[in-house]
Structures are given as C-alpha cells and as structure tokens.
Amino acid sequence: xxxxxxxxxxxxxxxxxxxxxxxxxxxxxxxxxxxxxxxxxxxxxxxxxxxxxxxxxxxxxxxxxxxxxxxxxxxxxxxx
Numbered sequence: 001x002x003x004x005x006x007x008x009x010x011x012x013x014x015x016x017x018x019x020x021x022x023x024x025x026x027x028x029x030x031x032x033x034x035x036x037x038x039x040x041x042x043x044x045x046x047x048x049x050x051x052x053x054x055x056x057x058x059x060x061x062x063x064x065x066x067x068x069x070x071x072x073x074x075x076x077x078x079x080x
Contacts, residue, residue: 008035011023011037033074037067038055
C-alpha cells in the first residue's frame with residue numbers, strides 16, 4: 001500500500017522518544033511516504049526507517065534553502 005496517494009509528509013522537530021517513529025509508521029501504512037528531517041543526529045536513534053531520515057548538519061541559516069531542496073527532491077514523480 002506504500003505511496004498509494006503519492007504524498008510525502010515531512011516530520012520536523014518534535015518530542016523526544018518514539019512518537020515520530022510511530023507516526024511515521026502509521027503514515028507509511030496509510031500509503032504516505034513519511035520523512036524525518038532533523039537538526040540533531042540523536043533523533044535517528046528513535047526512527048524505525050533510517051532510509052527516511054534527513055539530517056540537517058549545516059547552520060540554521062542554510063535551512064530554508066535545504067528545505068526547498070528536500071521538497072523538490074522528494075516530490076519528483078508524485079501524482080498531482
């Protein structure tokens with residue numbers, strides 16, 4: 001059922017713990033690709049699907065351009 005709707009969902013900052021991992025799994029089961037963008041490498045510890053982890057390791061000033069690039073790359077081939 002993955003990618004049934006042709007949508008992506010990007011999870012950003014959230015509470016510590018497994019909540020985003022659980023939410024990501026729920027979204028994936030519903031046919032939505034769930035990505036996790038993080039500013040802290042430790043966040044990857046709680047993520048179940050490491051292939052969907054996006055680490056932003058540059059400065060906060062570069063985030064707007066990085067987010068635009070993430071959106072453009074992850075949106076290729078999606079249904080309109």
